[in-house]
Amino acid sequence: MCGIVGYVGQQEAAPILLDGLRRLEYRGYDSAGIAVCGDGQLRVKKSRGRLQVLSDLTHDGADLPGHLGIGHTRWATHGEPNDINAHPHVSQSGRIAVVHNGIIENYAELKEQLLHKGYGFRSETDTEVVAQLLDYYYADCGDIFEAMIRMLHAVDGAYALGIICADYPDRLLCARKDAPLLLGFGEGENMIASDVTAIIRHTRDIAYLDDGELAILSAKGIRVYDSQMRPIEKEHRHVDWDVAAAEKGGYEHFMLKEIHEQPRAIREATAARIQGGQVVLRDLNMTDQQIRDINKIFIVACGSSYHVGMVGKYNLERMLRRSVEVCLASEFRYSDPIVGKGDLVIVISQSGETLDTMAALREAKRRGAHILSIVNVVGSSIARESHTVLYTWAGPEIAVATTKAYSTQMAVLNLLGLYFSQVMGTLDHEVYSAMVRGIEKLPEQMERILEQAEHIHDIAKRCAGREDVFFIGRNLDYALSLEGSLKLKEISYIHSEAYASGELKHGTISLIEDGTLVIALGTYTPLFDKAMSNVVEVQARGAQVLALTTESHAGEMGKRVPMLMTIPDTEEMLLPQLGVVPLQLLSYYIALERGCDIDKPRNLAKSVTVE
Incomplete structure (x- = not known):
């Protein structure tokens, strides 16, 4: 997830998309891509790395002619940062392209169903499921809007979606649930974006989509529908702040913005991992026997992540009745640690590149411990060198002083403790259930604190x-x-x-x-x-x-x-x-x-x- 921009109008779309993505660079990203519809076909270019790479590949957009398009800067969640996992994702037929922010919680189930129907997948992302599911429904009904409605009924999770189809060269479709998306109203052109920064150069007349709403944009206008598919009128707002302020969503500093993003970040980190009152960690690469055989737990980290570990020590010892030692990564490697086979070393790092923590990881791994990392950056060095990885899905954090990364690390560590307690049989069922319910309430309670x-x-x-x-x-x-x-x-x-x-x-x-x-x-x-x-x-x-x-x-x-x-x-x-x-x-x-x-x-x- 990261930045979305979409355009339909009378101008060439690609240069406008690139400019919009450039204005979203502050959010942090690891890859970027655009898809443009012209002459009855989709043209897609995407690449890992900075946006300039994409701009050079397309000669500043000149190689992708057309008046309809979508673009995306990606912060990896499902799948490492590379050209294939970058957005937009294209359907098997080559007729539909999708950009997406959020997490499709039931993507694994949907992917399995589509595989049985003969669909192939190129990427490791949850987003590609949306593109292939749209393709499946479109082949059945022949109407892209109807196909989108069916797709939205099938997926669970959070999404801000931008969709184009080669058979509809004058239509841009979008939908939103638990992820920001806004509409931009122009003269003979209309736009979508995840942040007003991307479109403020072209229009200051905007409207924010609410959860469950979807829209169809053309050069002539925008039609918006509620969750019951009833047409609605959206209140327009005029943007009167400067671009620098818009990048921060109206907040004075990124830190304040990220403090206020914590309820959403906690939802992202926990919602897909709690199902039917149970903690489900499908991304945990450990067998039940490995979990039961854990002798001692070490938590190794620096700075705020170390403080997460200090909280984790109290909670994990209470939940698991195993000894937990919290170690500063910068000291661990030099302390001749008594760690080895049968021990679990939990490595916590926001960036996944912290050098002290990486050195500690390698030392513990050399001595035979199982390494489980909790990181935010997919494909980071720590993630790659760990036996098991749990991602926090906090999204990019711009301010140097961490806020939402700290909160999501703690949330994931609590989920891990609850999951282990199920396997080990060490926590009373009533306490377990109360904890799960408490985690589900955290976002709403955080919002009350922010008031x-x-x-x-x-x-x-x-x-x-x-x-x-x-x-x-x-x-x-x-x-x-x-x-x-x-x-x-x-x-x-x-x-x-x-x-x-x-x-x-x-x-x-x-x-x-x-x-x-x-x-x-x-x-x-x-x-x-x-x-x-x-x-x-x-x-x-x-x-x-x-x-x-x-x-x-x-x-x-x-x-x-x-x-x-x-x-x-x-x-x-x-x-x-x-x-x-x-x-x-x-x-x-x-x-x-x-x-x-x-x-x-x-x-x-x-x-x-x-x-």
């Missing part, structure tokens, strides 16, 4: 002038405090440290003085009373306390502290999934108040490929 952004901004204004901050928490709250502290120091440059609350009396409390800001985490219900005791303890030394707790404990905590943030109640093991969101917002708004370069903090890079 508190203005309140958190007000708190940030009161905290922005501090130069030293301490985070404290116990158990899962301690693990979460590590990430909260890192976020704050990364983007605001405030000195921040995180401590297990019980360690205060062993030295740290000597640093607490009148006016010191302490951010106290008290979301973990079994230890809430102790969290309250630690709040009283630091207040007695003059600390000013900002607390994070659950809605059910807000009243009690609110009696003691002047500043309070809350999260909805959920299963204990899922509390960090929600708790990280207000901490991310707090760090963002503090950095904003301090005038920092939030998306590109000093001295940091998105992917650390040096040791």
Whole structure:
């Protein structure tokens, strides 16, 4: 998934598509392609790598004449980044081309059905199933719109789709469910795009498709239909912001945009992996016996991914009753680790290229451990060298300070623990079922937290002038405090440290003085009373306390502290999934108040490929 643009009108489509894709480059991608309909046939060009490669291949679009076309920049989810897996995907007949953002959850089942009907597949993607399914229905009914309706009824999952057919050289079809897609209304031309950036040069008159809606575009106009195939009128909006702002979807920074994308990212990471109340990991390349034979689990990572591992240690040990050791990747390879056959090493990396983590992976692999990686980038080095890979499907993350990558890594690690617990028989069924239900509710609960952004901004204004901050928490709250502290120091440059609350009396409390800001985490219900005791303890030394707790404990905590943030109640093991969101917002708004370069903090890079 990544960027979509489509055009129908009186101009040559290919140069317009390339220009639109160029304006979507900021989103990150690994391949690109365009399909143009002209002279009764489809012409398709796609390539791995930067968009300039595609532009050179097509001589800036001159090699693909026609007034109808679709284009795509791809961030690999199903299948490695290469020319074949790049979009658009073309049907077996060569008459239909498709671009797609999202995930078709039942693609494996549909693919199997189509294989039995004689269809062949060239790519590893879920999207090609859409193209072949459209071809199958079109051959049966002879109407591309009817074929699209049948196809949409057959597929499950999230999608933003752009479709063209050589037999309809003046029609562009599109549909949307759980993935953004907008319509652009022009004079004698109309467009679709996943982001207004792609089309703002041609029109500022747009409308956003809602879930379940589909549209037919021609040069003369756009017809939109709801999920019941009833024609509807869409409200037009005029875009009055500049292109730079449009790239961020109206958000001031990519980091804020990506914080707000977390509910969708969690849905992408989990929806296809939960079926009928059960965790189903079809992409897990491990047998039940291998899982049962796991002796010890190591989690190896750096930075925020290491903090995911800290949360994972508490949860996996509780779910699996196996010993879990969390290791900094930069230390693991030099520690002569006691790891080998029968051990599972879970390697976590957003980019899949982190050099320290790669070195640790190779060391563990050399010693005979089974390597399971959790990464975001399909075909990355860590993914290729692992025995088993689980992708987070978070999509590209532009801001250097990670937000949605952290959240999706944690979600996938929780799913892994639940799946293993089924095989091992180590978790009570009621707890298992409650966890699954809790995961399904996470996106909606995250959206409720995001509604508190203005309140958190007000708190940030009161905290922005501090130069030293301490985070404290116990158990899962301690693990979460590590990430909260890192976020704050990364983007605001405030000195921040995180401590297990019980360690205060062993030295740290000597640093607490009148006016010191302490951010106290008290979301973990079994230890809430102790969290309250630690709040009283630091207040007695003059600390000013900002607390994070659950809605059910807000009243009690609110009696003691002047500043309070809350999260909805959920299963204990899922509390960090929600708790990280207000901490991310707090760090963002503090950095904003301090005038920092939030998306590109000093001295940091998105992917650390040096040791």
